[in-house]
Every structure is written in C-alpha cells, then in structure tokens.
Amino acid sequence: MSLIIGLTGSIASGKSTVSAMFTELGIPVIDADIEARLAVEPGEKAYNDIVGHFGTEVLEEDGTINRPALGAIIFNNEEKRLLLNSIVHPAVRERMSMKRQQAEAANEKAVVLDIPLLFESKLTGLVEKIIVVYVDEKTQLERLMSRNGFSEDEALSRIKSQMPLKDKVDMADEVIDNTGTIEQSRQQLMNILNKWGI
C-alpha cells in the first residue's frame, strides 16, 4: 500500500521546492503542471478545444500553445479561466489517476501528487494526506515577481485567481511554512515524514 500525499499551496508558495525534496528522498512526484502541459500538446483533444474557443491568436508560429498569451487572457478574465479549466482539468484528472495507479502498482511506499489547484478543482479525493506549502503574502508576491519577471499587477492577478492560501491551510493535514529558508522548510518536511512513518 502506498501513502498518496497531495502537495499543494498557492502560486510561488514553494510547491516545486518541496517536491524536489521528495524526489531527493526517492519518493516519486507526479506534477499536475507537467500533466497539464502534456494535455494541451498539438493533437490532444484539449488542444483542439482551446483553439476552437480561444482562436489561433493563442498559438505560436509552430502551432503549439502560446502560454504567455493564454495566461494574459485567463488570469484577467474569470469566465475565460473557468472555460480553460473545464477544457484542461478533466484531462489532467485522468492523467493524474493513471500515473497514481502506476506508482501504486510499483509498490512505492509513498507517492506525491503535486497539484496547485487541489482544492479549487475538487481533486482531494485523489489523495489520502494533504500538505499545504504556505508563505506569507509579502514574500509570495516578491518571489513570484522575481521568478517570472511579472509586474505587481500581473503577479496579483495570478494570486487572486486561486483560493486564499489561509483557507487552504485550514484544510491541510500538515503545513510547511516556506517563508523562511529552504533548510527550515526541509526540516519541517522531515518532521512530517517521521510522524507519518515514511
């Protein structure tokens, strides 16, 4: 039996940073952002639906999805964001379930599902335990602006498109406060895994 761990948080709260720690420990991680990218490659159903609804202006010259162009639309228009979610999320859910089954069949002691929108997309049924990676609002904004080269407005529109991080903390089994150093976050993760006997 594998323990299925859901890893979530808000944009730039540090999920990838914590998921890299799981990988270092030899615990497999399935990343919803990667699955979401694969789901919109040319030829996939979600790709055709995106082009059908958003038009060819969200395509690069080579026919792949122009991610900054699509992001600029959906992070500033809730209706369009929900439309994109309704196109992409069913495919992501299917891909995550399939990968989870493969990991369980391989008898892994634990498997991590890194899903930014775990609560928003009601995917909590896919996991047994939930870790929320928290960061305070000021640090989150600074890290997001610096990592993506976003203006404050661009960063805030993305943060506001997700459930408030404090609400996610209330629904977590465990919380890692990633406002401090990466080493402090690693220690918090080790404490959680010890507690769970992993």
Ligand SMILES: CC(C)(COP(=O)(O)OP(=O)(O)OC[C@H]1O[C@@H](n2cnc3c(N)ncnc32)[C@H](O)[C@@H]1O)[C@@H](O)C(=O)NCCC(=O)NCCS
């Ligand atoms: C809008 C897109 C093209 C922007 O691509 P881009 O390469 O700039 O960002 P990337 O995919 O790496 O996502 C970065 C972060 O943005 C946040 N985010 C992405 N999509 C959404 C969304 N629909 N709603 C809220 N937050 C989102 C997540 O925290 C994610 O970790 C892309 O994010 C997308 O296709 N989103 C829809 C699919 C989705 O919901 N993915 C999230 C995991 S299921």
Ligand SMILES: Nc1ncnc2c1ncn2[C@@H]1O[C@H](COP(=O)(O)OP(=O)(O)OP(=O)(O)O)[C@@H](O)[C@H]1O
């Ligand atoms: N404890 C930390 N100290 C300093 N910088 C950090 C720390 N944790 C993460 N960062 C940096 O903050 C940024 C966001 O972290 P990360 O990419 O792990 O977030 P994320 O939650 O995976 O983001 P996304 O939702 O966009 O996928 C990155 O540039 C990362 O290097």
